[in-house]
Amino acid sequence: MQTPSELKYAPTHEWLSGDGTVGISDFAQDQLGDVVYVELPEVGREVKAGETLAVVESVKTASDIYAPASGTITAVNDALSGTPELVNSSPYGEGWLFKLDVGEASGELMDAAAYGAANN
Amino acid sequence: MAQSDTNTQQLKRTPLHAAHLRSGARMVEFGGWEMPVSYTGVMAEHQAVRQQAGMFDVSHMGEFRVTGTGALDFLQSVTTNDVSRLKAGRAHYNWLPGESGGLIDDIYVYRVAEHDYLLVVNAANIGKDWAHLKRHLNDHDAQLSDESGQWGLIAVQGPQTGALLQPHCDTNLGQTKKNDFFAAHLFGVPVWLARTGYTGEDGFEVFVPAAQAEAIWDALLGAGLTPAGLGARDTLRLEAGFPLFGHEFSAEIHPLSSGYSWVVKDKAHLGRHHIRVEPEHRLIGLATDKVPLREGYPVFQGGVQVGVVTSGTVSPTLGHPIAMALVDRQAAEQGAFEVEVRGKRVAARVLELPFYRR
Structure with missing residues (x-):
């Protein structure tokens, strides 16, 4: 299971990069199984850390995605509407979900080592 | 997540x-x-x-053995399908009706020999089925044993x-x-x-x-x-359009909503009088282009809730979401539906069940 060290992780399995990009972890996509549908927030929406703002659905189930930090949505990954399976094949790359202009207070996030230890 | x-x-x-x-x-x-x-x-x-x-692996399912000269009469009294039509070496799908209109379980009955039957029951229902069958064994000249393990x-x-x-x-x-x-x-x-x-x-x-x-x-x-x-x-x-107990069947759902009327034969059995009442709901197939429909989502027609999704997934064969829903009988004949997904109404079209047939 990959857990890139340059990212921060939420206990609910979202990752956040230094430039505000958000996705779900390799562990999360593996737990979900084949992703078949992704519902993303509108650009411009302001969110608070911990708020539900997207949904990733596998064959089996729908999973809420929580904002890992407070901020404003600046972009969403439109490619996921036609190819949601990118979340499985490239959870830290082409399968990103949305970008966030992160405000001052971010949620309580873990570094890669802590996240990895919590989910092995 | x-x-x-x-x-x-x-x-x-x-x-x-x-x-x-x-x-x-x-x-x-x-x-x-x-x-x-x-x-x-x-x-x-x-x-x-x-x-x-x-x-x-479906080893979690339960196996009950029913033997003895009264085995057939006993099974006839607690099921809806006609067990007397089963020859040794044949099996059929059957229902255990409850006493208030729904099902205790849906089961498979295998005739091993003349006075020897095997029942396969749903894993989550083993204890409930066992208690129910034991209670109705009464003075039938039959033995019931739990071979699930x-x-x-x-x-x-x-x-x-x-x-x-x-x-x-x-x-x-x-x-x-x-x-x-x-x-x-x-x-x-x-x-x-x-x-x-x-x-x-x-x-x-x-x-x-x-x-x-x-x-x-x-x-x-x-x-x-x-x-x-x-x-x-x-x-x-x-x-394949198969109902699953706990979703399309339950103690409350009228089993004939499924349209499986061939499972109920003309014979005396427990709960007969409830099961012969026309069901108020009908099980239908729904599909959307993209948005998956899930169990529990409310189903609307003309702005009025007429039912609920009982099972839903994205069909790997068809490449789009499919669902089964229990809806009011009159609504089932109308056609167009909307399903509420996370607070939004999504158009769903009716597809005839089963969604797939080889």
Whole structure:
């Protein structure tokens, strides 16, 4: 299971990069199984850390995605509407979900080592 | 997504538990059992069953044996289908009706010999079914025994099943018919085979003594069958339009909502008077272009709620979401529906059940 060290992780399995990009972890996509549908927030929406703002659905189930930090949505990954399976094949790359202009207070996030230890 | 829940300590395990872990299965809780939900992925396992052959551990299901000269009369009194029509070596689908209009369970009945029947019941219902049957055994000259712990049960399903099993089986499988039930040797192990299943494909269910279940499973793996989990079992049965107890059937749902009127024959049985009432709801098939429909989503017609989704997934075969829903009888005849998904109404079109037929 990959857990890139340059990212921060939420206990609910979202990752956040230094430039505000958000996705779900390799562990999360593996737990979900084949992703078949992704519902993303509108650009411009302001969110608070911990708020539900997207949904990733596998064959089996729908999973809420929580904002890992407070901020404003600046972009969403439109490619996921036609190819949601990118979340499985490239959870830290082409399968990103949305970008966030992160405000001052971010949620309580873990570094890669802590996240990895919590989910092995 | 939700934080992980790894609390599986209290769950029951089938004789194939170790084999699943060896195959890298993801294990989940299902009806009090720790079961494989998938091995490599639901999609791949689903396609393996539709295109070649897959195998499922269904050892969690319950097996009851009913024997004695009164066995037939007893079974006739507690089921809706006509057990007297079953010859030895044949099996059929049947219902255990309750006393208030719904079902205790939906089951399969296998006639082993003249006064010897095997019932296969849903895993989550074993205790309830047992208590119900015991209570109604009354003065029938029949014995009821719970053999659930003695059997491993492996469902081998898909168009290549017969070809893959035949070299290892001493019965000419090509000469058997759907719902045949017979003793055979598979990989040299004495088993019972039934030409039955829950996937919409041809296939067999293998009843093997629990102690030999793992050896048979490993031999089937070696013969080229793809292990498939509960995830694929659910997408396969949904495409095939098969109701699942706890979703399309329950103690409250009128079983004839399903349209399976052939399961109710003209005979005296428990709950007969409730089941002969016309159902107020109808089970229908729905589809959307993109948005998956899930169990519990409310179904609307003309702004009024007329029903609820009972099961939903994205169909690997059709490539779009499919669902079954219980809706008011009048609404079922109208056609256009909307389903509420996370507070928004999404248009859903009606598709005739089953969604898939080989």
